[in-house]
Amino acid sequence: MKGSLRTFIGTATLTLVLSTLVLSEPAYAAKPVGSDKGASTEESGGGDDTGIYAAARITYSGSVAKNGSTGNVTSADVNWTPPPCWYAPYLGAEDFKKKMSKDIKGQMSTPGMGGHAGAALSELQRHYEDEYGWTDTPGYKDYNVDKDGEGMFWAAVENPDEPDLLKRSSCNDLPFWVDNGEAPPPQYEEAITPEILAALAYQHMQLPDTEVSLAPEETTKVNLPTWAWLDKAVFDEVQATAALNLPGFALQATTTATPVSLTLEPGTDDAETHPASGECTLNADDSIGEPYAQGKADQNPPCGITYLRSSGDGAFDLQATITWEIAWTGTGGAGGDLPDGTFGNGQEVVVQEIQAVNR
Secondary structure (H helix, E strand, O other), X not given: OOOOHHHHHOHHHHHHHHOOOOOOOOOOOOEEOOOOOOOOOOOOOOEOOOXXXXXXXXXXXXXXXXXHOOOOOEEOXXXXXXXXXXXXXXXXXXXXXXXXXXXXXXXXXXXXXXXXXXXXXXXXXXXXXXXXXXOOEOOOEHHHHHHOOOXXXXXXXXXXXXXXXXXXXXXXXXOEEEEOOOOOOOOOOOEOOHHHHHHHHHHHEOOOOOOOEEEOOOEEEOOOEEEEEEOHHHOOOEEEEEEEEEOOEEEEEEXXXXXXEEEEEOOOOOEEEEOXXXXXXXXXXXXXXXXXXXXXXXXXXXXXXXXXOOOOOOOEEEEEEEEEEEEEEEHHHOEEEEEEEEEEEEEEEEEEOOOOOOO
């Protein structure tokens, strides 16, 4: 038979089959086959009274959001998104047989389970029990139990933070066997890699809240330059790591974000930014801008804003957005770049008219 078994047995039936492989364990990021649970920064394997082990759990460390939440980084590339799903180690042969055979048997005994759905379950059973396969996808004899301990069945994992259901469920191949120390078959392009882990670390990275120093501070005057700067001490790189550690299988990737520029948005069109682009780049000492010094009140700052009208009884919402260059390194010397990330803070700035003195 050519093509995937998913195409043969039909989307609806495969969804029905895989929906049985849901683990009732604590929240985790790597969710074997259909789980709807969220992520956690403190994840470990777990089991139940059947001995089934939920092995494929990704742990996050470093500068990451709490409780497995997505971080505060916004990709500068609007076309880049974290992986919606991937394939990862799931169960050993004995445990997989115990789980899958029980689920298939249970569904076959369901009243009304006939026609295409019943035939699909029979084909699924043959695939894992009687070596029924197709081009580039072999079948298995008795769930590969004679190789128990020599590898694992891998299964689809949904990214719980992917809002698009179709994307999240697009890794829809049946669980497949991978020998210890071997790479997954090439047709499984979404199999977990250090690069996928790097993208997940990016997704969970939490950049620090950084308040820009201003002079004058909080309250300034119309047509008076406001100086803005960030000292090196409060403006440094951050790292986030995602790791998958199993007996005989370990991958990790560390994503490093390095600040490179600060962009100022005055909160009103009636203002001039310095420089005109509003983007203040890194100095040689890794700071940005320049602190105000006495005697420079009439000079334009290398980084700052001149407001051209009063904020009245309120304040302007100055947005200070930092751009971070993001690179990653991972297991086996892998590495590369990810899209720049941005994160901004708002600061209220009161702008007053300069009062004239009449004599």
